[in-house]
Amino acid sequence: MVFVTCKDTVTGRACCVVLCTTEEQNLVKELVGLSTRDRIRAIRGLSMSFKEKKHIRLQSHAFRCFADCSENVSLVSVSLIIKQYNTNNQVLIQWSCFKLFSQSFRRCGYSIKSARQTLKLWQSIMKEIGGRFGTSVLSYFVFLKWLLMFNIFSFLVNFGFITIPLLVYDPSPNIPPNVSFTGLEMLTGAGYFTYTIMYYGGYSNETLVGLVKYDMKLAYFFTIAYEFKCCLSCFPCLCLSLYSMASSFKKNYVLADPTSNSAWQLLSSWDFSITNERAVRQRKNNLRVQIQESLSDKAQRQLLTLSEKLKHLGVYLGFWLLSTSLVVGCGVSIYYLCQYEQPAETLLVPFVVSLMNLVVPLLYSLFNKFEHYSSHRRQIYALVVRNILLKMSILAVLCYYWMNVVAKKFSCWESVVGQALYRLVIVDFLFLMLGSFFGEFLSNVIGTRLIPRLGVPEFDVARNVLELIYAQSLAWIGIYFSPLLPAIQILKLFILFYLKKVSLTQNCQPPRRTARAAQMQTIFIALLFFPFFVGSLSIVAYTAWRLTPSEQCGPFRGLNSTFSVVGVWMDDLHEIPGSQWVIWIYENIIKSEIFYFLMTLIIMAIIYIFWQVTQGRKELIGLLRQQIVNVSVLYMCL
Amino acid sequence: MGNKQTIFTAQHKYLKLFPRLFYRYRDLAPQLVPLDYTNQPDVKLPYELIGSMPELKDNPFRQRIAEVFSEDGEGNMTLDDFLDMFSVLSEMAPRDLKAYYAFKIYDFNNDDFICKSDLEKTLNKLTRNELTEDEVRMVCEKVIDEADLDNDGRLSLEDFQHMIVRAPDFLSTFHIRI
Numbered sequence: 106m107v108f109v110t111c112k113d114t115v116t117g118r119a120c121c122v123v124l125c126t127t128e129e130q131n132l133v134k135e136l137v138g139l140s141t142r143d144r145i146r147a148i149r150g151l152s153m154s155f156k157e158k159k160h161i162r163l164q165s166h167a168f169r170c171f172a173d174c175s176e177n178v179s180l181v182s183v184s185l186i187i188k189q190y191n192t193n194n195q196v197l198i199q200w201s202c203f204k205l206f207s208q209s210f211r212r213c214g215y216s217i218k219s220a221r222q223t224l225k226l227w228q229s230i231m232k233e234i235g236g237r238f239g240t241s242v243l244s245y246f247v248f249l250k251w252l253l254m255f256n257i258f259s260f261l262v263n264f265g266f267i268t269i270p271l272l273v274y275d276p277s278p279n280i281p282p283n284v285s286f287t288g289l290e291m292l293t294g295a296g297y298f299t300y301t302i303m304y305y306g307g308y309s310n311e312t313l314v315g316l317v318k319y320d321m322k323l324a325y326f327f328t329i330a331y332e333f334k335c336c337l338s339c340f341p342c343l344c345l346s347l348y349s350m351a352s353s354f355k356k357n358y359v360l361a362d363p364t365s366n367s368a369w370q371l372l373s374s375w376d377f378s379i380t381n382e383r384a385v386r387q388r389k390n391n392l393r394v395q396i397q398e399s400l401s402d403k404a405q406r407q408l409l410t411l412s413e414k415l416k417h418l419g420v421y422l423g424f425w426l427l428s429t430s431l432v433v434g435c436g437v438s439i440y441y442l443c444q445y446e447q448p449a450e451t452l453l454v455p456f457v458v459s460l461m462n463l464v465v466p467l468l469y470s471l472f473n474k475f476e477h478y479s480s481h482r483r484q485i486y487a488l489v490v491r492n493i494l495l496k497m498s499i500l501a502v503l504c505y506y507w508m509n510v511v512a513k514k515f516s517c518w519e520s521v522v523g524q525a526l527y528r529l530v531i532v533d534f535l536f537l538m539l540g541s542f543f544g545e546f547l548s549n550v551i552g553t554r555l556i557p558r559l560g561v562p563e564f565d566v567a568r569n570v571l572e573l574i575y576a577q578s579l580a581w582i583g584i585y586f587s588p589l590l591p592a593i594q595i596l597k598l599f600i601l602f603y604l605k606k607v608s609l610t611q612n613c614q615p616p617r618r619t620a621r622a623a624q625m626q627t628i629f630i631a632l633l634f635f636p637f638f639v640g641s642l643s644i645v646a647y648t649a650w651r652l653t654p655s656e657q658c659g660p661f662r663g664l665n666s667t668f669s670v671v672g673v674w675m676d677d678l679h680e681i682p683g684s685q686w687v688i689w690i691y692e693n694i695i696k697s698e699i700f701y702f703l704m705t706l707i708i709m710a711i712i713y714i715f716w717q718v719t720q721g722r723k724e725l726i727g728l729l730r731q732q733i734v735n736v737s738v739l740y741m742c743l
Numbered sequence: 744m745g746n747k748q749t750i751f752t753a754q755h756k757y758l759k760l761f762p763r764l765f766y767r768y769r770d771l772a773p774q775l776v777p778l779d780y781t782n783q784p785d786v787k788l789p790y791e792l793i794g795s796m797p798e799l800k801d802n803p804f805r806q807r808i809a810e811v812f813s814e815d816g817e818g819n820m821t822l823d824d825f826l827d828m829f830s831v832l833s834e835m836a837p838r839d840l841k842a843y844y845a846f847k848i849y850d851f852n853n854d855d856f857i858c859k860s861d862l863e864k865t866l867n868k869l870t871r872n873e874l875t876e877d878e879v880r881m882v883c884e885k886v887i888d889e890a891d892l893d894n895d896g897r898l899s900l901e902d903f904q905h906m907i908v909r910a911p912d913f914l915s916t917f918h919i920r921i
Contacts, residue, residue, distance in 0.1 A: 377919050740838070
């Protein structure tokens, strides 16, 4: 038997450990793991003499002590001491090693968890906004945060896979000698920046030979493709979080089942147990809004005579024609302005575009006041559709100009397009800031001091969400032409969050319509996302597929189209053995049309199945409700 | 309020909170309420004190509740009335008892029928008088259309009970925690 004394480095007390023989080792090892009471019970049950039992008890107790004080004993001091006594000390070392390892692992886990808490960006601010202003306003901020995360991811991917290899290989940009950095580049994006890694033109098309052979062309192509694919696949997360917010909102605020439309149910749903004065007030408010909505849904539909209906129809058509002609006018004027703008580096076009994006929606709101919509929901839909039309057509005109005119006119046209997008993003940001000032601050001043009848303004979620999506579409289109544009977007979104938050808390009041209209707003954000994303994706896809990359700059110079990069790579792969499966996949799956046809069929079948399941569940809910009613009737009759 | 004694004793079996309720009643006016109730003293607390209780002070129907359960119909409650009130509004009271009292609460003019004016008053109390007159009128007409089974233009207790059946969470909403 050997005694080991080790000194606890923290408390300084010595603890004594007894090393034991082999067959006792296993027994003691088992006993040490138990709690004191179980250990005593187990030792009592052993078939040994009293003396041996006492010995076992002492050892297990000593091991336990050692294990406890080894929390503060470093591994080095233990092993030094143990080395002096080289007997069966396997159990001891194993035990201490295990204990120390699990300790450090646990501590590491705690520090990771606390780091994650701090990383949950803006958690407290969003809670405050959600509590004060409700879910529809909160959904705007959730969307903003989601876009910011996506832009951060996009920037990191771009920077990591495209920019860093280039910087490592060739750190100095090849700028012509007469160009120097002036501060104006920050605004126009041209001049010094044109030759840097900011734009497409600054990237080389070579295969960089360093530690590995890194093909810049393939890297550029696949990185961009990967980002778009990630955006699409992360989009369901956004939908899910927004939907869960909307449905929890519905549970708390919608007092009665909206499908039954029974006024009596609204009346008998008053909860007598509410004692908080604010809750009572809010409940009354909700009830009033619900009653008003259920009334307006039905009443106006019945009251209109034929002539009134025709008159309304005429008014709608007239205003729709007016809005469409406005949109067409904007588009045409932007096209001619682009052509007329000679030194293409002025801010005239972005300025005019942003001005139109600011002014025309105001005109649309004005039109809305003259049209009499039967329900608030239709009013919002009409406004949103018109705004979408405006923004999409402006983007379409700009893209058409870039694809058809710029692509043929300039030698390094992708950089030119990248610069144009950079300028659009910057000017759009400036106008967003101004819009926040005019939209919210001035409305507040007007509503409280000048025309008190208007009251404090509400935060217009629809308009803000559209502006955000428009800004993001510019960034999406720009990813191809200017890989570092997400960095600008990150800065923009970050500042915008704080700006909107301050503006919201200072100038706006919580929305009064807390029922169905607000619920709808959280869901339509998800719907708006799609057209813009698909549009941006198709612009980039068209550029990659149809347009010839410029001859003198960029990673795709000399090729017929960007997509042919993959074809060239496949040809190269023929020479490398072991990559036959990649070629097989390319030939038989990606290039064949049957694959896409089958995929479409499968997806449609899955959608149909889910839809049927949903319908079935709705019917089941209806049946169960009816059963509840029947059971209650039975109970009343008894 | 005929047969009040039987209702009183029948309701008490739903009430396991008697001592606590007594002290709550006494706390409203300690100088008026004696601790010793063996001689059945005739003590009535005025409506203002009842209506200031935290459970009732924000309830839009507190005046009607107090009037319905009070002996004199004015809202001044004895201990019996107080106990009645909280026992009917507790979780254990049966559905038809609650329906009976809810009917009485919504019947503002005490004519054993909920007529249009009663409904209008109910709606105004529930929406802070912010609906327009037209809207109030339309809602009340809709309610009477849906609920009136015997087509006399007003709701009797049977109509009301039939309506309650179609709102299965009525039991949980017609409930005050104390």
